[in-house]
Each structure stands twice: as structure tokens, then as C-alpha cells.
Amino acid sequence: MNDIARMGALAPQDQADESMSAFWMPFTANRQFKAQPRLLARAEGMHYYTPEGRAILDGTAGLWCVNAGHCRKPIIEAIRHAASELDYAPSFQMGHPSAFELSRRLIELAGPPFAQVFYTNSGSEAVDSALKIALGYHRVRGEAQRTRIIGRERGYHGVGFGGMSVGGIAANRKAFSGALLPAVDHLPHTHNLEHNAFSRGQPAWGAHLADELERILALHDPSTVAAVIVEPVAGSTGVLVPPVGYLERLREITSRHGILLIFDEVITAFGRIGKPFGFQKLGVAPDLMTVAKGINSATVPMGAVFARKGIYEAFMNGPQNSIEFFHGYTYSAHPLACASALAALDIYRDEGLFERAGDLAGYWEDALHALRGSRHVIDIRNIGLMGAVELAPRPGAPGARAFGAHIKAFFEHDLMIRFTGDIIAMSPPLIVEKSQIDQIVERLERVLQAID
Ligand SMILES: Cc1ncc(COP(=O)(O)O)c(C=O)c1O
Numbered sequence: 520m521n522d523i524a525r526m527g528a529l530a531p532q533d534q535a536d537e538s539m540s541a542f543w544m545p546f547t548a549n550r551q552f553k554a555q556p557r558l559l560a561r562a563e564g565m566h567y568y569t570p571e572g573r574a575i576l577d578g579t580a581g582l583w584c585v586n587a588g589h590c591r592k593p594i595i596e597a598i599r600h601a602a603s604e605l606d607y608a609p610s611f612q613m614g615h616p617s618a619f620e621l622s623r624r625l626i627e628l629a630g631p632p633f634a635q636v637f638y639t640n641s642g643s644e645a646v647d648s649a650l651k652i653a654l655g656y657h658r659v660r661g662e663a664q665r666t667r668i669i670g671r672e673r674g675y676h677g678v679g680f681g682g683m684s685v686g687g688i689a690a691n692r693k694a695f696s697g698a699l700l701p702a703v704d705h706l707p708h709t710h711n712l713e714h715n716a717f718s719r720g721q722p723a724w725g726a727h728l729a730d731e732l733e734r735i736l737a738l739h740d741p742s743t744v745a746a747v748i749v750e751p752v753a754g755s756t757g758v759l760v761p762p763v764g765y766l767e768r769l770r771e772i773t774s775r776h777g778i779l780l781i782f783d784e785v786i787t788a789f790g791r792i793g794k795p796f797g798f799q800k801l802g803v804a805p806d807l808m809t810v811a812k813g814i815n816s817a818t819v820p821m822g823a824v825f826a827r828k829g830i831y832e833a834f835m836n837g838p839q840n841s842i843e844f845f846h847g848y849t850y851s852a853h854p855l856a857c858a859s860a861l862a863a864l865d866i867y868r869d870e871g872l873f874e875r876a877g878d879l880a881g882y883w884e885d886a887l888h889a890l891r892g893s894r895h896v897i898d899i900r901n902i903g904l905m906g907a908v909e910l911a912p913r914p915g916a917p918g919a920r921a922f923g924a925h926i927k928a929f930f931e932h933d934l935m936i937r938f939t940g941d942i943i944a945m946s947p948p949l950i951v952e953k954s955q956i957d958q959i960v961e962r963l964e965r966v967l968q969a970i971d
Pocket of ligand 1: 641642677811
């Protein structure tokens with residue numbers, strides 16, 4: 520038995536496995552995990568496989584990211600080819616063809632108003648890059664006083680100091696509260712069980728919450744505000760779908776005050792809600808858009824910022840040989856990431872996966888909402904191929920119930936689901952079959968019956 524198989528075979532156990540101690544796992548209850556490891560050894564299509572060979576149905580596309588399904592041959596081949604042809608090329612003062620080709624393809628896919636793409640290696644870096652682009656944009660236009668950024672409660676924008684500051688998840692912020700960006704404020708979140716429980720798609724109630732932006736702007740003086748950043752559908756906090764009319768109001772208010780609107784589409788881009796990008800489905804175009812994850816079906820770390828026409832041009836002044844924007848990463852537009860993204864875009868197009876997500880959205884919605892009335896369930900919400908089932912918290916132990924569901928689903932029902940607080944979130948790969956949607960929901964129902 521090799522080491523990995525041995526670790527898997529140990530679960531569940533009481534004592535942490537010492538051979539695992541060297542890996543400080545991110546966003547993980549390390550001691551709990553190492554006492555009860557949940558190991559994934561390989562993957563294919565809609566499934567992960569444990570070291571012992573158990574097939575786990577992937578109800579979450581990894582971390583909302585494996586949109587084309589696992590281990591797709593054309594992507595593997597593209598990475599293999601790129602690695603043997605051009606292992607690495609700098610994007611500082613140099614370039615390579617696939618970066619330019621990918622940018623053309625992405626801009627074509629997004630359509631107006633977008634005109635340029637800036638590459639990063641993650642969603643967090645995409646967010647911090649977008650914030651820097653927003654600040655730089657106002658400065659080069661002579662509005663350097665615009666330094667304030669408005670985020671939203673319960674927003675998740677990654678873990679860089681910028682993203683963490685504009686984000687609104689208290690647990691992610693509290694240990695660093697003295698070091699957050701100073702000029703930040705937050706809109707209220709839009710979650711309200713009293714008005715919106717069991718909404719299908721966009722809830723009817725809540726557009727007025729966007730008007731809070733006017734209040735915040737009046738407090739700070741709108742001419743000091745650089746940008747407003749929101750996830751069009753808040754994902755990591757547990758799938759909060761924007762109320763009807765809400766994003767339209769944010770757009771109207773930001774435009775009126777010369778403030779950039781940033782959509783963080785790290786989850787919603789690349790088909791998740793039934794169009795290539797979430798903004799296309801929701802009908803409101805931002806000025807900047809951050810993406811990552813599905814850009815190459817998560818095969819090589821990559822993120823990007825899309826800029827609407829006019830933003831890049833504003834930077835293009837001064838002497839020809841001057842660097843216009845002092846920002847970038849060693850691995851911006853890495854050749855392997857670009858190759859995998861081009862291959863993923865081909866799969867998305869050739870298999871019609873974005874349209875497929877849109878076509879399956881109704882089936883997904885009906886299947887999820889069939890859990891209404893199941894044990895512990897106090898809300899179900901959905902859009903495209905993402906959805907959440909919110910559970911009543913166990914008295915005195917918030918988060919314990921959904922965590923228990925996650926463990927039981929993995930060990931006893933061969934199902935991968937995500938949990939945040941007492942919310943179970945799901946977002947299957949876009950290749951999911953109707954029969955697999957049924958399986959996800961049936962297994963989840965059995966889990967809910969079984970947990971305390
Ligand atoms: C909306 C959003 N922004 C940013 C991020 C951070 O991305 P990464 O983990 O690639 O840094 C995430 C990750 O889930 C996200 O959902």
C-alpha cells in the first residue's frame with residue numbers, strides 16, 4: 520500500500536496522522552481533517568476517486584471551478600504540448616502568442632463593453648488587480664482623490680489585503696482587522712429569509728437595498744469613491760442571488776457618480792449561470808470584471824481582469840517607452856495556463872456547455888426545491904447550475920449541522936458538497952446529466968434524514 524492509500528485507509532480515526540502534519544491546509548479544520556482525512560486520488564468526468572477507488576460524485580465542480588468536468592483529454596494534451604514547447608515566458612516586456620490569442624478569444628466571448636484582459640494566477644489576485652486598476656484609472660484621469668472602495672457584507676473576494684478588506688465575511692477579516700485597507704465601506708447583504716425564502720432564481724424582494732449605496736456615498740462624498748465591487752451572485756457565502764432590479768440600481772447609481780462598478784465573476788463566469796458570463800445573464804454590464812476558476816476548468820492556476828473599453832486607453836499616455844501600469848505577476852499569462860484556457864474554451868464551445876447549463880437550470884431548480892420540507896431545511900435558492908440548501912442551525916453549535924452533512928455525504932453517500940456556516944452549496948460541472956442531478960439530490964436527502 521502506498522502512502523496515499525495508507526492515509527485514506529486510516530479514515531476515520533481518533534488520532535491525527537503524523538505523516539500529514541507538514542501540510543498546513545488552507546481554509547481547513549486541520550486537526551479534524553487529519554483525524555478523519557478525506558483524500559481524493561484521481562478524477563474523471565463527474566467523479567473523484569478516493570485512494571481506495573471509491574467514486575465520489577462531484578456536486579461542487581471541485582471548488583466551483585471544474586466546469587468542463589474532470590481530466591478532459593484535450594486540456595491535458597494542450598498542457599502537455601505547451602510544457603514541451605514553451606515551458607515559461609515572461610510577460611514583462613516580452614510576450615508569447617497564446618497570451619494574445621487567448622485575450623482575443625476572451626474579449627470575443629465577453630463582447631461589449633469589454634476590450635482588454637489583464638492576467639493573474641488566482642481570483643484573489645484578480646480582485647486586488649482590479650482594485651489597483653480602478654485606483655490607477657482615476658489617478659491618470661486627474662481624479663486621484665477617488666480612493667474609497669465599497670464592497671458588500673457577506674461578499675467574498677479572496678484573501679489578498681484588498682479582497683479581504685472589501686470582502687464582508689467576518690471570520691476572514693477579524694484576525695487582520697488592524698491591517699485592512701482604510702478607505703473601505705460596505706453595502707448591506709441581500710439575504711432575508713422572511714421575504715425571500717425558497718425563491719427560485721432572482722428573488723422579488725430586495726432591490727431597494729441597492730439604494731443604501733446612495734446613503735454611503737452621501738456620507739463619504741461620492742467624488743472620493745473609486746469603485747463598488749460585488750459578486751453578481753454571492754457564491755462562497757452560500758449562493759445569494761441578486762434581487763430583481765438590484766444590480767440595475769447599483770449600475771445606475773455608480774454611473775451617475777463616475778464610480779467604476781466591478782463584478783467579481785470568479786464563480787459566475789464560464790457558464791455557471793447559463794451564459795458565458797454572469798453579467799450577460801443578469802443584463803447589467805460592469806466596468807471591470809474579475810474571473811478565475813472556470814477560465815481553464817481549474818487545470819492550471821489562472822485569473823484575469825476584464826476592462827471595459829476606455830479604461831486601458833486612459834492609461835496609454837506619457838512617453839512611448841514608459842510602463843503605463845506598474846503591476847503584474849511573474850506568472851501572468853503563463854504559457855501552460857493560456858494553453859489550458861484555450862483548450863477549455865474549445866470544449867465549452869464545441870460541447871455547448873454554457874447553453875447546456877442554461878438548459879439544465881430548470882431541471883436543477885425543480886430537483887433542488889423538491890428538498891423543501893426535508894429535515895432541517897429552512898431555505899433553498901438557485902440560479903443557473905448553482906444552488907444552496909440552508910439548514911436550521913443546531914442550537915448552540917452554529918455550522919455543526921452542515922459540517923456533519925458534508926462528512927456524512929462524503930463517507931457514506933459518495934457525494935461531494937460544500938458547506939459554509941449551515942448552508943450546503945452545490946455547483947456541479949456543466950457536463951452533469953439529469954440522472955446525476957437526481958443522484959445528488961437523492962443522496963443529499965438521505966444525508967439530511969440521517970444527521971442530527
Ligand atoms: C467571488 C470570488 N472572488 C475571489 C475568489 C478568490 O479566488 P482564489 O481562491 O482563486 O484566490 C473566490 C474564490 O472562491 C471567489 O468566489
